[in-house]
Every structure is written in C-alpha cells, then in structure tokens.
Amino acid sequence: MKISVDAMGGDFAPQEIVQGAVVAAREHRVGIILVGPEERIKAELAKHDTRGLDIEIVHTDEYLIEGEHPAYAMRKKRNASILLATKLVKEGRADAVVGVGPTGGVVASAMQVLGTVEGIGRPVVGGPFLGFTPNTVMIDLGGNVDCRPDQLLDFGIVGTVFAQKWLNIPNPTVALLSNGAEEGKGNEVIREAYTLFKNSGLNFIGYVEGYGIGNGQANVIICDGLIGNIVVKYTETLGQAICRWLEGKLVGKLSPADIKALTDELTLKTDLADAVGGGPLWAVNGVACVAHGRSHWPEVAKAIGAAKRAVEVDLVGALKRELAAIRGKVQVPTAQ
Amino acid sequence: MKISVDAMGGDFAPQEIVQGAVVAAREHRVGIILVGPEERIKAELAKHDTRGLDIEIVHTDEYLIEGEHPAYAMRKKRNASILLATKLVKEGRADAVVGVGPTGGVVASAMQVLGTVEGIGRPVVGGPFLGFTPNTVMIDLGGNVDCRPDQLLDFGIVGTVFAQKWLNIPNPTVALLSNGAEEGKGNEVIREAYTLFKNSGLNFIGYVEGYGIGNGQANVIICDGLIGNIVVKYTETLGQAICRWLEGKLVGKLSPADIKALTDELTLKTDLADAVGGGPLWAVNGVACVAHGRSHWPEVAKAIGAAKRAVEVDLVGALKRELAAIRGKVQVPTAQ
Structure with missing residues (x-):
C-alpha cells in the first residue's frame, strides 16, 4: 500500500511531517510518497534511519499557507503539494492521501481532484x-x-x-x-x-x-x-x-x-477542531485523511495509520454499496 | 395593585404559596388574590400575621396536577385555580397573575384567557x-x-x-x-x-x-x-x-x-428550567408570571415581585408600541 503525504502541511513542516512519515513507514509497513520541495525533504530524511523503508519524493515548490482561502490559493498554485498529493490517489499511484492542514485545503483538494461519491453533491462533515x-x-x-x-x-x-x-x-x-x-x-x-x-x-x-x-x-x-x-x-x-x-x-x-x-x-x-479535526473525510470518492495543522510527528504517523485503515476496511466502497442498496429500497423524491 | 396567585400550583401548595403571598403583600405592598380551596387557604393564612395586608380568596376546588396534559386537563377542569386566577386579569380585577407550575398550565391558561398580543400567533419562549x-x-x-x-x-x-x-x-x-x-x-x-x-x-x-x-x-x-x-x-x-x-x-x-x-x-x-423557568411570559396580552413548580415561599414572593415590576414597567404596552412602530417601518411580507 502507498500513502501520499503533503510534506508541507501544518505548522511544523517539513520536519515533523517527514519524521512522522518515517515512523509510519516502519510501524504500519506502508509505502510513502512525500510531496514537496525535494531538497528540504531530503535534508529531513537524512536525519533518520530510512534503511529498508519504501519512501519516495514527488517534487514541487508550491504549497498552501494557513490562512489563505483554499480555493483561491489553489487556482494560483496549481502545483500545490496537497493538490499533487491528492492527484496521486486519482492516478492510482497512491491508495490514500494525508494532509496535515490547512483543513480547508485538504477538503478543497479532495473535492476538486477526487470528487464526492455519486449522488452526494457536497462534502459531508x-x-x-x-x-x-x-x-x-x-x-x-x-x-x-x-x-x-x-x-x-x-x-x-x-x-x-x-x-x-x-x-x-x-x-x-x-x-x-x-x-x-x-x-x-x-x-x-x-x-x-x-x-x-x-x-x-x-x-x-x-x-x-x-x-x-x-x-x-x-x-x-x-x-x-x-x-x-x-x-x-x-x-x-x-x-x-x-x-x-x-x-x-x-x-x-x-x-x-x-x-x-x-x-x-x-x-x-x-x-x-480537536474532536473531528482528524480522520478520513466523509463521502469523498477516495481516501483522504486530514490531521491538525498543529500535529507533531506522532500525530502525523497516526494519521497515516488511519489512512491505511480506511483503505483496508474499504470505507469508500462500503459507503457506495450502502447508498445503492438503501436508495433502491426507499422511494426518494427526485432531487430539485 | 392586585396580583392574583394560583394557590394550588407547584410541589408545595398551598402552604409555600400562601406564605410567599403573605411575604410579598408586605414587602412589595401589593394586594393579593389567592385562588384555590378556601378552607385550606384560610388554614394556611392563620399561621401568619396578615394584619394590615390586602389579601382575599377566590374559592375553587379544582386545580391542575403536575404531569397532566394542560390543555386536556383544562377542558375537564373549567374551574381550575390557574384558569380562574388568569381570568381575574382578563376581567380587570387583577393586574397580573402568578402561577407556580406546572408551567404548561400557566402558559395554556394565559393563551386561552389572555391570548397573545396582536400579530403574534403563538407564545414566544x-x-x-x-x-x-x-x-x-x-x-x-x-x-x-x-x-x-x-x-x-x-x-x-x-x-x-x-x-x-x-x-x-x-x-x-x-x-x-x-x-x-x-x-x-x-x-x-x-x-x-x-x-x-x-x-x-x-x-x-x-x-x-x-x-x-x-x-x-x-x-x-x-x-x-x-x-x-x-x-x-x-x-x-x-x-x-x-x-x-x-x-x-x-x-x-x-x-x-x-x-x-x-x-x-x-x-x-x-x-x-432554572434559567428561564421564572419570570413573565412573553408576547402574552397581559402580565402572567410563572415560577418553578419546586418553588418555596421566597421564590413565590419573588415571582409576585416580578409580576409587580412587569406591570410597573408596562412590559405589555411597550411591546405593543414597539411592534406597531417597527412593523410600520419595514415591508413585511403578508402572513401565509
């Protein structure tokens, strides 16, 4: 399994993100794709023992900043790290994406790139x-x-x-x-x-x-x-x-x-923010997990573990099957 | 000023109601009409010094009980003490009514007897x-x-x-x-x-x-x-x-x-219940105050004081004037 991770998300990027990814790669036995400025990520990786781990880098210099309006920022930063990380899921190169805030950017990327499951027009929070x-x-x-x-x-x-x-x-x-x-x-x-x-x-x-x-x-x-x-x-x-x-x-x-x-x-x-700030986004057509912007490496590793679990339990597939089964059962009025 | 009081309301009627009424009559210098079984009220009044106080009794044997559906109970008990106490306001014999629970009964009596101020269809809580x-x-x-x-x-x-x-x-x-x-x-x-x-x-x-x-x-x-x-x-x-x-x-x-x-x-x-359980009912066309069912005599006296204050500040008149003034100012769509 491969998880793409926005290396530039949150308050302590890239160091805490990279460390969390290294820990998760070992603990959860997953492949990791770190998306962000290659040199900075390499410098962080050099601080850790990464022998035997499946970690690759997808380079980009652009990333979102806390406080930016996500949709607006993404129109200007078409190579923003969270966008590219999410696209890896869409392209099948990753099974799930993890973003460490800004939450709005993770949600907007998921919506723009992966969309919602059929029949659900807007993300459900x-x-x-x-x-x-x-x-x-x-x-x-x-x-x-x-x-x-x-x-x-x-x-x-x-x-x-x-x-x-x-x-x-x-x-x-x-x-x-x-x-x-x-x-x-x-x-x-x-x-x-x-x-x-x-x-x-x-x-x-x-x-x-x-x-x-x-x-x-x-x-x-x-x-x-x-x-x-x-x-x-x-x-x-x-x-x-x-x-x-x-x-x-x-x-x-x-x-x-x-x-x-x-x-x-x-x-x-x-x-x-503390209670539902973490975990998989709902009703998105793919696994996208968000962690707090203020996450340190243990929370980052945990979010990657959550993404792995969402893939394993097939959260998205289960939702699609349930929606189809129940919609077939009840007389739902036509959407306006 | 005269305040009618349902002597049979609440958990500790009539003793706490009567004692509260006696205290309020002296402290707030108001006349009191106690509505309920005359003999029981007299027995309670005999326990207190009522010299110089303006306290009269309107007799009825019927009263509401906590847990009864108020509207249903009032159809059967047409002489329920809270109903009669509220009617004294309608007839101009009292300036305000105080009911000590059940709250539903006080509200239902106010609605049935006094109604709401013009243009407001239902009581506002x-x-x-x-x-x-x-x-x-x-x-x-x-x-x-x-x-x-x-x-x-x-x-x-x-x-x-x-x-x-x-x-x-x-x-x-x-x-x-x-x-x-x-x-x-x-x-x-x-x-x-x-x-x-x-x-x-x-x-x-x-x-x-x-x-x-x-x-x-x-x-x-x-x-x-x-x-x-x-x-x-x-x-x-x-x-x-x-x-x-x-x-x-x-x-x-x-x-x-x-x-x-x-x-x-x-x-x-x-x-x-503690926070808004007491005080005047809103948008009723007359002053009706409710106190908790679990009120003891100090709370009863306080509720009577509140009723006096509502009359003095002309809460109902002020509301009617404000409604008329502001409705004249804005383009309000016709009610359905």
Whole structure:
C-alpha cells in the first residue's frame, strides 16, 4: 500500500511531517510518497534511519499557507503539494492521501481532484464531535444548510457506515434530531425524512431531542448543516465559558497545574477542531485523511495509520454499496 | 395593585404559596388574590400575621396536577385555580397573575384567557437561558418550528423590549443566529429575515455563529424554535455530562461538599428550567408570571415581585408600541 503525504502541511513542516512519515513507514509497513520541495525533504530524511523503508519524493515548490482561502490559493498554485498529493490517489499511484492542514485545503483538494461519491453533491462533515459521547456521530456539521429529506437520509447512510467501519459499532442506532420525541414533531423536512428513514432498513430509532446530543442517545444523529454547525460552534464557546468559570471557582483549592490539566481536558472535549479535526473525510470518492495543522510527528504517523485503515476496511466502497442498496429500497423524491 | 396567585400550583401548595403571598403583600405592598380551596387557604393564612395586608380568596376546588396534559386537563377542569386566577386579569380585577407550575398550565391558561398580543400567533419562549451569559436573550426556544422571516423579526422586537425593560439594557444588540458571519450565510428564511432586520431600526449587528451563544456576542439572539429548542435541551445534558466528568476528576482532590457545590452551580447555569423557568411570559396580552413548580415561599414572593415590576414597567404596552412602530417601518411580507 502507498500513502501520499503533503510534506508541507501544518505548522511544523517539513520536519515533523517527514519524521512522522518515517515512523509510519516502519510501524504500519506502508509505502510513502512525500510531496514537496525535494531538497528540504531530503535534508529531513537524512536525519533518520530510512534503511529498508519504501519512501519516495514527488517534487514541487508550491504549497498552501494557513490562512489563505483554499480555493483561491489553489487556482494560483496549481502545483500545490496537497493538490499533487491528492492527484496521486486519482492516478492510482497512491491508495490514500494525508494532509496535515490547512483543513480547508485538504477538503478543497479532495473535492476538486477526487470528487464526492455519486449522488452526494457536497462534502459531508461529521463525526463524534463531543468528547463525552465518543460513540455518537453527528452529521451534517458543515455546509449543507438547506437540506432535502433525501439528503438527510444520505447523511444517515454515511453515518451508519462510518460508525460501523470506523467506530466498530456493529448495528449503529440512527436518529433524526428534532424538537420533540413524538412522531409529529420537527419541521416539514424532518417529518418527510422520518418516513424515508423508517423505510430505509437503517437501525432508525426515531427522533431525539437536543438532550440526545449531550447524552449520546443514538450512535448517529442527523441534522442539517445549519443546526449542526451552530451546535458545534456553540459547544466550543460554552466549553470556554465553563473553563473560565472553573478557573475562578478552583483557584486556591487546586494547584494551578491541576486546574490547567482540568481545563485543557475540557477544552479538548468541547472543541470541534480537536474532536473531528482528524480522520478520513466523509463521502469523498477516495481516501483522504486530514490531521491538525498543529500535529507533531506522532500525530502525523497516526494519521497515516488511519489512512491505511480506511483503505483496508474499504470505507469508500462500503459507503457506495450502502447508498445503492438503501436508495433502491426507499422511494426518494427526485432531487430539485 | 392586585396580583392574583394560583394557590394550588407547584410541589408545595398551598402552604409555600400562601406564605410567599403573605411575604410579598408586605414587602412589595401589593394586594393579593389567592385562588384555590378556601378552607385550606384560610388554614394556611392563620399561621401568619396578615394584619394590615390586602389579601382575599377566590374559592375553587379544582386545580391542575403536575404531569397532566394542560390543555386536556383544562377542558375537564373549567374551574381550575390557574384558569380562574388568569381570568381575574382578563376581567380587570387583577393586574397580573402568578402561577407556580406546572408551567404548561400557566402558559395554556394565559393563551386561552389572555391570548397573545396582536400579530403574534403563538407564545414566544425565550430568555437568558445560559447562566454564563445573563445579558443574552435567545428567542425562540419553544414551539415556533417553521418560522417566516417576519416572525423572526417579531422575535427580535420581543427580545429587544425584554432586554430593555426587564434586563435594563438601554440599546440591546440584536443578531440572527446563522452558520457564518458573512451576509450570504444562513438558510433562505434567515437570509430574508436579514433584510427585514437591517431595515427595522433595531440595533441589528448581523449574523452571529454558534460561538455567539456561548460567549454572549449579542444581547438578543434570534432563531427559529427548532434550533432554539435543540440548543437549550442540548445544554442541559451537556451540563450533566460535564458534572459527571468533574465528579470523577475531582474526587479525592476536593471535599465531597465542595464537589457538590460546584456541580450544583454548573447544573443551575446549564438548565433551562432554572434559567428561564421564572419570570413573565412573553408576547402574552397581559402580565402572567410563572415560577418553578419546586418553588418555596421566597421564590413565590419573588415571582409576585416580578409580576409587580412587569406591570410597573408596562412590559405589555411597550411591546405593543414597539411592534406597531417597527412593523410600520419595514415591508413585511403578508402572513401565509
């Protein structure tokens, strides 16, 4: 198996990326293609023992910078390292691509080069975004603001495959997020989606209320991207508010180090970037994994391991099969 | 001023209600009409010094019970104490009504007897629901699931009046909740509402993202009742999850009493019932205040004080004037 890696992604490129790639090549027994400025990569590789490892370099001088608008930057930098790394997957020279931020650049490259799986128009963003409910996947957290009922069903399928293949939950429960548990609740789209879900063969348990997000009432919770986006961003500032409040409450009662450890952990549990910043992109027609921009070599190696696992469990193939099977089963209204 | 009080509301009726009424009559110098079984109320009144106080009784044997469906119960119990107490306002015999739960019964009585102010079809539920942002009012948190843009504008007016008259914020900032800060964000309804708000004369600051809920970015944050309901309920279970996590983290480091005090306070700050369970109902055509079902006499007295204040600041009149003024200013699409 070959994994292409953007050697220039993230805050500590290329040194941490190269070191992570070397470690992953040995630990995960995968071939690595590092994409970036050849001389700089070679200089980093020279610091490590690479004997017996399958590591090659694809040269480019261009790369994205944190803070650039990804789509705009990619129009100017047609040889950006993340773009070239992703193209290696499209061309069959690599089985998966790993990008270490900027996340927008990894997503935009995946969309432009690999596209989404058939019938899903936009990338789906989701995952176990809350540290307290690691077995609950929420979708969509991203850009799908005005959703049709059949799009919500697609999210349910994506979430089910993700929970099965990625979180190892054999028969994940799926719920629609609504304002009440009874069947008549929800807005028009949610009520129509209810019928689609009921006939889908998914392990659909009906509606969950907002409570269900905080207590992990279902393995897969479906909402439109407007609601998901609001919930996730709210979680982040609420977590910050609670951290500040805790600091005030605990000062003098716990040591500063203990307080910091506590608030650091709470921040991690309530911060989207930390929670879903890593792992495979969903509904992309190929395996593309993203890691935090602030990753050091252990996280880079882990992301490469995740990419290998996504290829091995055939995440993309499983999703395509599930989509075809379930769409055949339910009467989905024609897309507008 | 006369305040009618449902003597049979809440978990500790009639004793705590009667005691709270006696205290309020003296402290707030208001007349009180206690509605409920005359003999039981008299027995409670006999326990207190009521000399010089203006307290009368309106007798009824019927009252609502926690857990009953309010609308259904009220059809059977036409002389339910909360209904009769609310009718005293309609008839001009009282200036305001106070009900101590069940909240659904107080709301249903207010709707049935007093109705909503003109142009607002359903009761609006909102308030500073998060203990960390006491100067941020969020509307709607209730039953207005599919909202038109002009309904969102009405919520903005209600919230502005509430923030001005109730929270004493002279020129409250108003924002629409969306998935991004830029003008093109939001779903179709939110984008249409944006234009209405911009031309309304309200102190409109544009969109806030989910972040804005947790950090109190605006004094009034407007969303439909689906989103508001989800956010508030989610806050409750997230608060519980954080409390459980804190208990595990702090055991052995703080005393059990300190841990309990901390988690009790966090629960209070993240629990809707505690946060907006008390105070005047919004957009009702008359002053109706609700207090928690678990209120003891100090909370009952406080609720009566709140009712007095709502009458004094003319909350209902101010709302009607604001609605008329702003509706005259913006081009509101005809209601469907």
